[in-house]
Amino acid sequence: MHGIIRALRKEKGLTQQQAADYLHLDRSTYAYYESGRSKLNADIIARLAHFHQIRYEVLLGGGTCAGG
Secondary structure, three states: OHHHHHHHHHHOOOOHHHHHHHHOOOHHHHHHHHHOOOOOOHHHHHHHHHHHOOOHHHHOOOOOOOOO
8 A cells, every 4th residue: 555655646746745744744654654664544544535536445455546
């Protein structure tokens, strides 16, 4: 899952700080999620899906990147 989070962020051309700010997280917390050192909870998965306009299943390793 962490590889997907990083790829989506880079696709948007954002820094970790910019993504963390949107999600109301510290940059270090976001970096831990992105590196896989911390597990994502349902709230963070939902916020990431909304931020990237994708279905949450994509973050969980299934589905397509289509929003909705």
